[in-house]
Amino acid sequence: MRPNHFEDWLRVDAKGLYCRPGGFHIDPHGGARRAIITHGHSDHARPGHDAALATPETLAIMGARLGDGAPRRPHTVAYGEPLSIGDVTVTLFPAGHVLGSAQVLIEYQGVRAVVSGDYKRSEDPTCTAFTLVPCDLFITEATFALPVFQHGDAAQEVTKLIKSVEQFPERAHVVGAYGLGKTQRVIALLRAAGYEHPIFIHGALQACCDLYESFGVRLGALKPATGAARDDLKGAIALAPPSAIADRWARRLPDPLTSFASGWMRVRARARQQGVELPLVISDHADWRELTETIAETGAREVWVTHGREEALLHHIETTGKRGRALALIGREDDDQ
């Protein structure tokens, strides 16, 4: 295996991305013998692995969400601690995506490959900030890889939400947010903006909020939305999984005003299609600028692009004189919900 021929030692098989000299997969599906897991979202942290290496936070999330499907032999490793596996050295670095999310640095005979996992570089008080890891091969996500995606300041979006609550105090503001990461980030942003009231949450969000609290992320007073008095929900903010905000669950709320915190909200047709009245552009993924700048800053001479809008990013990589390749990984979700 020639270290500088990346395809010799990193390839995609039926379970996903596989490192031959290390003998492990990264974020595989279908139950792998040895896996490294970048973060706890369900399209990366799948059930049925035998041995799995990840940050303590990610393994705690997998334990809470997967139950019997959690890895049989979990191995935790802290950010920045190198670990020899087979003929390679593996080090996890913060990805800034959600609690415990990591990039994976694999060193093989002096050649460095970094798998970004999902990442973002904008500020997020609920997880450790992204660290830039110089490398020869960068395997990047591409969820928002179009120049129309420039996510802006999430704090401003939350200000918009608080202003709307003041303007429509008789309505409940129901905010759609993915349970792991987005929910806690929206809550933390509200707290940072000085919003002290209890925040109501859908039952499905409770476990992840508890988990964040157990890792020291302070979320303030949370109350279950189910069973709350209708009058208490007037002028309140309630968080729910995206599938619930415009469905029967929301009927318990007084005149609900539908909001949704997602990077997709930047595109009007996406927001309108989901009947969103107050779109909040808050994303846990890198936007176009972050994607392109990170590629440049890693110094990588070759870039592999995983799930997302790889066409635009590959075009960009080509114009910068690097070698780019689309890495077709099956089973990745398109959505940053």
Next chain:
Amino acid sequence: MKAFSALLDRLAYTPSRNDKLRLMADYFAAVPDPDRGYALAALTDGLFFRVPFRRIFAEMLDARVDPVLFKLSRDYVGDTAETISLLWPARNEDADPPRLVDVVEAVQKAAPAEIPQLLAGWLDRLDATGRWALLKLLTGALRVGVSGRLAKTALASWSGKPLTDIEEVWHGVAPPYLPLFAWLADEGPRPDTGGSAVFRPLMLSHAIDHRELQTITPADFVAEWKWDGIRVQASRQGGDKRLFSRTGDDISGAFPDVVEALPDGVVLDGELLVMREDAVAPFNDLQQRLNRKTVTAAMLKSHPAHIRLYDLLFEGDEDLRALPFADRRARLEAWHAKHGPARTDVSEIIAFESIAQLETLWAGARETGIEGLMLKRRDSPYLAGRPKGHWYKWKRAPLMIDAVLLYAQRGSGKRSSYYSDYTFGVWRDGADGAPELVPVGKSYFGFTDEELKQLDSFVRANTVDSFGPVRQVAPKLVFEVAFDSVHRSTRHKSGVAMRFPRIHRIRWDKPAKEADRLETLQAMIVD
């Protein structure tokens, strides 16, 4: 621009009328002159920029954005102006954004060659929402679901002044409306509109049904046909000639033929129709002349407009609105006999002595262009708005068909958790000779809240496929659909378009195969 773009952004996503009113009223309260005046002008279609913005944008983008990336982005976003606003590489977002007044006045004054540079400077200083609002403003297509009347209603709710007063001064003021805002804020006199052809709010009627009809005294009322056109006010004062819609929109540009024909010193109320050889053409024909800023000579010839006169509000400087209807009607007839302008006639009075006689007339009214009957009290003054107990409209019985529910779409606002917009179809013979259902219309009202819950459950339980917010349901529920009329249409697969369809009754009991056929609907066309 910041407050203005935030307002447009919220309006674009807010379905509820009342919420829109609150957003606008809060804006008018918070934003100073003259910015709020220009915002009002933008919302009421009062700003025009004679600049070829689309061409300018194309040239500016060429120099800034990779064409491959632009195309991929445009394909994803689906709207060119929005794509530009999203991917514009802003260089100066931390600088103060331009004020609305700076933008409007600079564009009005600038030479065409200066525009691209001005525009680039503003785009660089705005965020994505600001850029989107700027492009909407300059290309003149806001499309945020606000009519001129709704904007004026917001002025009324903010200031506490009656809407009818605002409508009456409206056409005497111009952007940025400083005297208007001064008056609304109780800081100045009511703007003077003397001598110009301003809009006088119309008198509207209440719907009446069979049962209520029995309570009126025939001798106190006059009956007229209710014509199926659009209510208008034609005004010519001090050389100023205008045609206003029922809501006070100036539609003169689309109807120069009727406006030109008016003699000076008159304000008339009537029904705008397309007429050919003394016969009223279908509403469809009139619709083709509406919503245009100008009209072609060919259109003037093929779709000649006409006003059927109902009332006389001013003769010379004399305001007749306080007179009883019977007196105004006599003045109208005398005025018409004297001036008799082309393209007008006076609405016929229908003699009747009893309610029973009126019912016979009403039941027999199937002629093209007749929508029902109007009943007006002989002693009613001309009152703005919809006063109780004066004018009644008695719409003729609707047409009905039985159609099958095919698709359901989520509603908006309060109904966003319900499948509340229904597409229904009727039977026809398919290409292979087997019967198939073809969609003929869509409706989202006519049912009660309780029925909505039942329909929502039905849709969820009978979904066979879904496309985003739309669900295809198993074709087994029959609606009795009421509608005013049906027309030929090339835009619909079925070849017909229904006017004003509503769900009259849900036929839980009726099998889908017993629903009507397309031929039944085609036979109801009265072109």
